[in-house]
Amino acid sequence: MKFVMFFLFTASAWGLDCTIRGHEELSAEILNEMQDLSCKKNQVHLTFDDGPSVAITPTILKELKTRNVKATFFITTTNLSSQHPKALLHKKIVQDEMFDGHLIASHGHDHSAHALRMNAQGVVLEKGFTQKEREYQIKESMDLLNSATSGKFSKQDQLLFRFPYGRGAMPSPAELNEMENNGEMTFSASGYASRLKEYQARSPSLQTIAGSGFSHLGWNHDSHDSSLSAKMQDRSVLKKFILSNLKSLCHGPSLQVALYHDIKEINQIAIPAIIDLGQCLGLRFISADEMKKKKSSLEKDGVYISREFIQKAPVDKISSILEKLSLGMKIDCVEEEVDQSCYSQQYGKRYTHCAGSESICFEGKWYSRTDPIVQGCIK
Numbered sequence: 001m002k003f004v005m006f007f008l009f010t011a012s013a014w015g016l017d018c019t020i021r022g023h024e025e026l027s028a029e030i031l032n033e034m035q036d037l038s039c040k041k042n043q044v045h046l047t048f049d050d051g052p053s054v055a056i057t058p059t060i061l062k063e064l065k066t067r068n069v070k071a072t073f074f075i076t077t078t079n080l081s082s083q084h085p086k087a088l089l090h091k092k093i094v095q096d097e098m099f100d101g102h103l104i105a106s107h108g109h110d111h112s113a114h115a116l117r118m119n120a121q122g123v124v125l126e127k128g129f130t131q132k133e134r135e136y137q138i139k140e141s142m143d144l145l146n147s148a149t150s151g152k153f154s155k156q157d158q159l160l161f162r163f164p165y166g167r168g169a170m171p172s173p174a175e176l177n178e179m180e181n182n183g184e185m186t187f188s189a190s191g192y193a194s195r196l197k198e199y200q201a202r203s204p205s206l207q208t209i210a211g212s213g214f215s216h217l218g219w220n221h222d223s224h225d226s227s228l229s230a231k232m233q234d235r236s237v238l239k240k241f242i243l244s245n246l247k248s249l250c251h252g253p254s255l256q257v258a259l260y261h262d263i264k265e266i267n268q269i270a271i272p273a274i275i276d277l278g279q280c281l282g283l284r285f286i287s288a289d290e291m292k293k294k295k296s297s298l299e300k301d302g303v304y305i306s307r308e309f310i311q312k313a314p315v316d317k318i319s320s321i322l323e324k325l326s327l328g329m330k331i332d333c334v335e336e337e338v339d340q341s342c343y344s345q346q347y348g349k350r351y352t353h354c355a356g357s358e359s360i361c362f363e364g365k366w367y368s369r370t371d372p373i374v375q376g377c378i379k
Contacts, residue, residue: 018280021066026235027273030242031280039250039281044258045291046071046271047219049107049162051262052079052093054086060262061093063272065100070287072217073097073262074107074162077144081109091148103288104153105160106214109140114168114205116175116184124178128167131368134208142212154213158288159307161214168205169216169305171196183342200302200310210310218303219259221245221252225266232265241266242273249274249283255297257304342366 020027046064048071051057057073064071079090098104108114114137115128129137138161145153163169171179173192176199179185185202187195200206206216223245233241249256260267275285291298298304342350342361359366 018276020276020280022063022272022276023269026239026242026269027277030239030246030273031277033239033243034246034277034281037247037250037281039246039283040254041282041284042249042252042254042256043284043286043290043294044221044249044256044278045286045288046258046260047074047105047162047217048072048260048262048267049074050076050111052090052097053263054089054093056265056268057093057262058096059268060271061096061100061102063268063275064102067272067275067285069275069285070101070103072103072105072160072288074105074160075141075145076107076111076164077109077141078111080144080148094145094148098149098152101287103156103158103160104145104149105158105162105217106138106141106145107162108164109137109144111164113165114163114208115171115203116179117165117167118172118175118178122174122178126167128205131204131208134205138208138212138214158292159212159214160217160288161209162217163205166218168203168209169200170218170302171199196302200305203310206305206310210307213307215307216305216310217257217298218305219257220298220301220303221248221256221258223258223260225261225264225270228264228266230264232268238266238269242270242277245270245274246277246281249278250281253297253301255291255294257291257298 018027018031046069048057048060051073052075073094075094078084080087080094084090094104113126113128114134116124117126117128118124142154167175173195176185176187176192176195179199180187185199187198189195189198209216223241225241228237228241232238245258249258260271278285295304295306299306299309359368361367
């Protein structure tokens with residue numbers, strides 16, 4: 001029989017009794033350094049990307065179970081493919097995650113951007129997937145997750161997806177500008193927040209995941225562990241990482257989706273310390289089900305984008321065009337020189353409201369007839 005030892009100490013400056021379930025000396029040092037920090041009683045849902053990792057994820061699972069905290073694990077499903085040398089071990093970890101009551105979610109198949117990705121210097125790193133590539137990525141991911149869980153993945157109360165790098169749902173201002181400059185998308189607004197909402201309402205990447213039953217969950221707390229080495233950091237880096245995360249969680253929104261990676265060794269120690277000290281300071285760590293019940297603030301900020309919202313995105317004009325087509329009415333391609341027209345390389349002209357045999361021009365963009373935004377309008 002195994003016993004878990006708990007360490008109880010009182011921080012007099014806080015007037016708090018703190019239950020620390022491991023790494024007591026480190027936690028005491030960090031709490032002492034936080035004596036002047038005010039902490040709101042925020043709610044936090046922990047999420048982990050890129051796993052599973054045979055070396056790291058089981059330890060994180062053990063620490064979460066000790067503290068009765070439920071998280072969401074966004075799985076990169078190349079880890080589950082038959083070509084991966086540790087596929088069977090990874091599948092067992094996914095099964096353990098589900099058995100422990102965590103939500104299993106998709107991080108796509110390949111860890112590649114579904115849409116345009118640029119760096120801070122404006123250099124294009126990835127152009128994003130084509131529609132056929134998106135559809136393949138989603139199907140492959142779902143098939144592998146269902147295979148690993150004996151079909152239980154798709155039967156979960158929530159089906160969540162998170163794009164690698166957030167691209168497909170959370171583009172940067174520079175990326176939105178680039179999309180407009182290259183004719184990929186047009187925007188009526190000038191401010192970033194408004195343009196982002198326009199993008200999310202028409203993103204082909206979001207349309208594709210919604211067509212497979214997914215909602216999208218981003219994040220509003222970035223742990224910044226992605227900037228750290230995969231290997232364990234020294235004590236000073238570890239302390240700084242835990243402190244910065246606690247300060248951000250204490251000062252952030254009342255409901256936070258926290259981004260971590262279960263392929264980073266630092267989280268084997270950081271996660272239990274953040275939970276123990278966070279609870280001591282008044283933070284509450286909630287499950288995916290609890291998060292969903294309170295998701296209105298996340299929807300407002302575009303952190304949570306529901307399947308229902310995504311599927312409402314196609315607007316009346318494109319639906320009207322398709323309705324006329326279904327009635328056998330002829331739609332002429334009208335030559336137009338306005339912002340919301342589409343340029344045809346074949347004819348060297350711009351057109352608007354053009355419905356051809358293979359594509360449709362809608363609000364400045366050509367859509368394939370197989371595109372989800374078009375299919376969503378076909379009754």
